[in-house]
Amino acid sequence: MADERPAGEFSAWLAELQGALRGERGSDVPCAGCTACCTSSQFVHIGPDETATLARIPAALLFPAPGLPRGHVVLGYDERGHCPMLIDGQCSIYEHRPRTCRTYDCRVFPAAGIEADKPLIAARARQWRFDHPGPGDRVAHDAVQAAAAYLAADAGGPANPTQRAVLAVEIHDAFLGPDDVTGETVVITPGPGTVRAAIARAGAGAPPPR
Numbered sequence: 057m058a059d060e061r062p063a064g065e066f067s068a069w070l071a072e073l074q075g076a077l078r079g080e081r082g083s084d085v086p087c088a089g090c091t092a093c094c095t096s097s098q099f100v101h102i103g104p105d106e107t108a109t110l111a112r113i114p115a116a117l118l119f120p121a122p123g124l125p126r127g128h129v130v131l132g133y134d135e136r137g138h139c140p141m142l143i144d145g146q147c148s149i150y151e152h153r154p155r156t157c158r159t160y161d162c163r164v165f166p167a168a169g170i171e172a173d174k175p176l177i178a179a180r181a182r183q184w185r186f187d188h189p190g191p192g193d194r195v196a197h198d199a200v201q202a203a204a205a206y207l208a209a210d211a212g213g214p215a216n217p218t219q220r221a222v223l224a225v226e227i228h229d230a231f232l233g234p235d236d237v238t239g240e241t242v243v244i245t246p247g248p249g250t251v252r253a254a255i256a257r258a259g260a261g262a263p264p265p266r
Protein backbone atom coordinates (compact mmCIF):
# COMPACT_ATOMS: atom_id res chain seq x y z
CA MET A 57 0.00 0.00 0.00
CA ALA A 58 1.22 3.50 -0.82
CA ASP A 59 0.84 4.81 2.72
CA GLU A 60 2.77 1.98 4.36
CA ARG A 61 5.99 2.96 6.12
CA PRO A 62 8.88 0.67 7.06
CA ALA A 63 9.17 0.40 10.84
CA GLY A 64 12.39 -1.64 10.77
CA GLU A 65 13.28 -5.13 11.92
CA PHE A 66 11.21 -5.94 14.95
CA SER A 67 13.91 -7.26 17.31
CA ALA A 68 16.24 -4.35 16.55
CA TRP A 69 13.43 -1.86 17.12
CA LEU A 70 12.48 -3.62 20.35
CA ALA A 71 16.02 -3.42 21.71
CA GLU A 72 16.19 0.28 20.84
CA LEU A 73 12.91 1.08 22.57
CA GLN A 74 13.88 -0.88 25.66
CA GLY A 75 17.13 1.10 25.78
CA ALA A 76 15.19 4.35 25.48
CA LEU A 77 12.82 3.32 28.27
CA ARG A 78 15.82 2.56 30.49
CA GLY A 79 17.10 6.07 29.78
CA GLU A 80 20.16 4.84 27.88
CA ARG A 81 19.26 6.57 24.60
CA GLY A 82 16.51 8.45 22.79
CA SER A 83 14.12 6.90 20.34
CA ASP A 84 15.19 7.25 16.73
CA VAL A 85 11.85 7.49 14.97
CA PRO A 86 11.83 8.22 11.20
CA CYS A 87 9.16 10.91 11.66
CA ALA A 88 9.74 12.40 8.17
CA GLY A 89 8.06 15.67 9.09
CA CYS A 90 5.16 14.13 11.01
CA THR A 91 4.24 16.12 14.12
CA ALA A 92 1.16 14.12 15.13
CA CYS A 93 2.45 13.54 18.67
CA CYS A 94 3.13 17.29 19.09
CA THR A 95 -0.36 18.27 17.86
CA SER A 96 -2.59 15.75 19.64
CA SER A 97 -3.59 17.50 22.86
CA GLN A 98 -1.04 15.64 24.95
CA PHE A 99 0.43 16.71 28.26
CA VAL A 100 4.21 16.26 28.28
CA HIS A 101 5.77 15.22 31.57
CA ILE A 102 9.09 16.84 32.52
CA GLY A 103 11.10 15.64 35.51
CA PRO A 104 12.93 17.93 37.94
CA ASP A 105 16.30 16.63 36.70
CA GLU A 106 15.63 17.94 33.17
CA THR A 107 17.14 21.30 33.94
CA ALA A 108 18.30 22.15 30.39
CA THR A 109 14.76 21.54 29.14
CA LEU A 110 13.08 23.45 31.95
CA ALA A 111 15.38 26.44 31.36
CA ARG A 112 14.04 26.73 27.79
CA ILE A 113 10.32 26.61 28.52
CA PRO A 114 8.48 29.68 29.90
CA ALA A 115 7.32 28.94 33.44
CA ALA A 116 3.80 30.04 32.55
CA LEU A 117 3.48 26.98 30.28
CA LEU A 118 4.32 24.49 33.03
CA PHE A 119 1.94 23.02 35.61
CA PRO A 120 2.45 20.64 38.55
CA ALA A 121 2.19 17.03 37.36
CA PRO A 122 -0.85 15.37 38.97
CA GLY A 123 0.05 12.54 41.33
CA LEU A 124 3.80 13.06 41.13
CA PRO A 125 6.18 14.59 43.69
CA ARG A 126 6.87 18.32 43.79
CA GLY A 127 9.15 19.41 40.95
CA HIS A 128 7.56 17.16 38.33
CA VAL A 129 5.63 19.29 35.84
CA VAL A 130 3.65 18.94 32.63
CA LEU A 131 3.78 21.07 29.52
CA GLY A 132 0.26 21.69 28.25
CA TYR A 133 -1.12 22.49 24.80
CA ASP A 134 -2.88 25.37 23.09
CA GLU A 135 -6.50 25.69 21.93
CA ARG A 136 -5.64 23.71 18.76
CA GLY A 137 -4.12 20.89 20.80
CA HIS A 138 -0.59 21.89 19.72
CA CYS A 139 2.41 21.91 22.04
CA PRO A 140 3.34 25.58 22.52
CA MET A 141 6.98 24.74 21.81
CA LEU A 142 6.06 23.64 18.28
CA ILE A 143 6.75 26.69 16.12
CA ASP A 144 6.35 26.73 12.33
CA GLY A 145 5.88 22.98 12.36
CA GLN A 146 9.13 22.26 14.22
CA CYS A 147 10.08 21.72 17.84
CA SER A 148 11.74 24.97 18.91
CA ILE A 149 13.68 23.22 21.68
CA TYR A 150 14.48 20.03 19.76
CA GLU A 151 18.04 19.62 21.09
CA HIS A 152 16.68 20.02 24.62
CA ARG A 153 13.20 18.52 24.20
CA PRO A 154 11.72 16.70 27.20
CA ARG A 155 12.68 13.10 27.92
CA THR A 156 9.05 12.17 27.30
CA CYS A 157 9.42 13.37 23.71
CA ARG A 158 12.83 11.71 23.29
CA THR A 159 11.44 8.31 24.25
CA TYR A 160 8.08 8.59 22.48
CA ASP A 161 7.73 6.16 19.57
CA CYS A 162 4.32 5.62 17.97
CA ARG A 163 5.56 2.30 16.53
CA VAL A 164 4.75 0.93 19.98
CA PHE A 165 1.08 0.76 18.92
CA PRO A 166 1.48 -1.64 15.98
CA ALA A 167 4.09 -3.51 18.02
CA ALA A 168 1.48 -4.20 20.70
CA GLY A 169 -1.50 -4.46 18.35
CA ILE A 170 -3.19 -1.55 20.12
CA GLU A 171 -5.01 1.37 18.49
CA ALA A 172 -3.84 4.81 19.68
CA ASP A 173 -6.53 6.96 21.27
CA LYS A 174 -5.46 10.15 19.43
CA PRO A 175 -6.71 10.20 15.80
CA LEU A 176 -3.60 11.75 14.21
CA ILE A 177 -1.29 9.37 16.02
CA ALA A 178 -3.54 6.41 15.27
CA ALA A 179 -3.49 7.25 11.55
CA ARG A 180 0.30 7.39 11.53
CA ALA A 181 0.66 4.27 13.67
CA ARG A 182 -1.48 2.27 11.25
CA GLN A 183 1.05 2.96 8.48
CA TRP A 184 4.01 1.25 10.15
CA ARG A 185 5.05 -2.19 8.92
CA PHE A 186 7.68 -4.18 10.83
CA ASP A 187 9.99 -6.66 9.15
CA HIS A 188 10.43 -10.12 10.65
CA PRO A 189 13.52 -11.50 8.89
CA GLY A 190 14.26 -14.13 11.53
CA PRO A 191 12.14 -16.40 13.74
CA GLY A 192 13.20 -14.31 16.74
CA ASP A 193 11.53 -11.25 15.25
CA ARG A 194 8.20 -13.00 14.84
CA VAL A 195 8.19 -14.64 18.27
CA ALA A 196 9.20 -11.39 20.00
CA HIS A 197 6.43 -9.51 18.21
CA ASP A 198 3.91 -12.22 19.15
CA ALA A 199 5.08 -12.04 22.78
CA VAL A 200 4.56 -8.26 22.94
CA GLN A 201 1.06 -8.71 21.51
CA ALA A 202 0.34 -11.55 23.94
CA ALA A 203 1.42 -9.29 26.81
CA ALA A 204 -0.82 -6.49 25.49
CA ALA A 205 -3.78 -8.86 25.22
CA TYR A 206 -3.14 -10.06 28.78
CA LEU A 207 -3.08 -6.47 30.06
CA ALA A 208 -6.27 -5.62 28.13
CA ALA A 209 -8.08 -8.52 29.77
CA ASP A 210 -6.70 -7.78 33.23
CA ALA A 211 -8.84 -5.32 35.19
CA GLY A 212 -5.67 -4.07 36.87
CA GLY A 213 -3.90 -3.26 33.59
CA PRO A 214 -3.45 0.35 32.38
CA ALA A 215 -6.53 1.79 30.66
CA ASN A 216 -4.44 4.32 28.75
CA PRO A 217 -3.43 2.76 25.37
CA THR A 218 0.06 4.28 25.39
CA GLN A 219 0.79 3.05 28.90
CA ARG A 220 -0.57 -0.41 28.04
CA ALA A 221 1.51 -0.67 24.87
CA VAL A 222 4.69 0.46 26.62
CA LEU A 223 4.08 -1.91 29.52
CA ALA A 224 3.51 -4.78 27.05
CA VAL A 225 6.98 -4.10 25.62
CA GLU A 226 8.48 -3.99 29.10
CA ILE A 227 6.98 -7.27 30.33
CA HIS A 228 6.96 -9.30 27.09
CA ASP A 229 9.91 -11.44 28.24
CA ALA A 230 7.53 -13.07 30.74
CA PHE A 231 5.57 -14.38 27.75
CA LEU A 232 8.59 -16.15 26.25
CA GLY A 233 9.82 -19.60 27.19
CA PRO A 234 11.22 -22.85 25.77
CA ASP A 235 9.00 -25.18 23.79
CA ASP A 236 8.59 -28.47 25.68
CA VAL A 237 9.58 -30.56 22.67
CA THR A 238 12.01 -28.52 20.58
CA GLY A 239 13.45 -26.23 23.25
CA GLU A 240 13.01 -23.28 20.88
CA THR A 241 11.79 -20.00 22.32
CA VAL A 242 8.05 -19.69 21.89
CA VAL A 243 5.20 -17.61 23.29
CA ILE A 244 3.91 -19.02 26.56
CA THR A 245 1.11 -18.16 28.97
CA PRO A 246 2.77 -17.17 32.25
CA GLY A 247 1.09 -17.42 35.62
CA PRO A 248 -0.36 -14.29 37.26
CA GLY A 249 2.50 -14.16 39.76
CA THR A 250 5.08 -14.08 37.00
CA VAL A 251 3.24 -11.26 35.25
CA ARG A 252 2.85 -9.30 38.50
CA ALA A 253 6.58 -9.59 39.17
CA ALA A 254 7.38 -8.39 35.62
CA ILE A 255 5.04 -5.42 36.04
CA ALA A 256 6.65 -4.55 39.38
CA ARG A 257 10.11 -4.61 37.77
CA ALA A 258 8.89 -2.40 34.91
CA GLY A 259 7.29 0.06 37.30
CA ALA A 260 10.51 0.39 39.26
CA GLY A 261 12.46 1.71 36.28
CA ALA A 262 9.97 3.32 33.96
CA PRO A 263 9.60 7.09 33.57
CA PRO A 264 6.05 8.44 33.81
CA PRO A 265 4.42 7.94 30.39
CA ARG A 266 3.01 10.69 28.25
Ligand code: SF4
Nearest residue numbers: 094139141142147157
Ligand atom coordinates in the same frame (compact mmCIF):
# COMPACT_ATOMS: atom_id res chain seq x y z
S1 SF4 B 1 8.48 19.76 23.31
FE1 SF4 B 1 8.96 19.62 21.12
S2 SF4 B 1 8.97 17.39 20.65
FE2 SF4 B 1 7.90 17.67 22.64
S3 SF4 B 1 5.70 17.81 22.12
FE3 SF4 B 1 6.53 19.93 22.20
S4 SF4 B 1 7.11 20.40 20.08
FE4 SF4 B 1 6.86 18.16 20.20
